[in-house]
Amino acid sequence: MAQKVDRQVFAQRFAQLLAQSEENTRTVGQKLSLDPGTVSRYANGLITPKLPTVYMLADLFGVDPGWLMGEEAPAIPDAFPVNPSRKIPLLGQIAAGVPIYAEENIEGYLWTDHNHGAEYFGLRVRGDSMNAVGIADGDIVIVRKQDIVEDGDIAVVLVDECATVKRYHREGETIILTPQSTDPANQVQVYSLKDHMVKVLGRVVENRKMF
Secondary structure (H helix, E strand, O other), X not given: OOOOOOHHHXXXXXXXXXXXXXXXXXXXXXXXXXXXXXXXXXXXXOXXXXXXXXXXXXXXXXXXXXXXXXXXXXOOOOOOOOOOOEEEEEEOOOEOOOOOOOHXXXXXXXXXOOOOOOOEEEEEOOOOOXXXXXXXXXXXXXXXXXXXXXXXXXXXXXXXXXXXXXXXXXXXXXXXXXXXXXXXXXXXXXXEOOOOOEEEEEEEEEEEOOO
């Protein structure tokens, strides 16, 4: 991959991305915390973005960063969809010891516009343990893959043999998974890391209602 940005080629290709998508210099600036005037100067070939910015822009539009820097391939129109989005796997039950994206876990695929350099997956929710916050049985949650979450985040957590969606808390070597349910049968789950395999798979960033 090229490590030097060809300013004029970058400007031409970035302008093409803007023209063939629903983005503009203002929305790109908002999404990536860049000044819209600076984004406009990138598209006009007046200034050259630094490599981290190139990578952010490439991720936003779903293109190869090397192509943006000046490499010959891949070429438009195959480089990106008109409305930048990405296909992610839809997982069913996740079992311990099985790689998260293993074929036996994947029910199908869906599209998301979440980008920002992270991996995402969808997970079909089983049960009503989070229905008080709008996550019902059969819904699909979109999950940002990460192994650390903030205390209180709604997370997908692998406990021993299967995955669960709960509000996550940690106190030392103790993991507390709290349901938010209208059903009193759903109780707080407390696990000692000395006795159980507990692994955070990701943070829930979106819930899709399934009717």
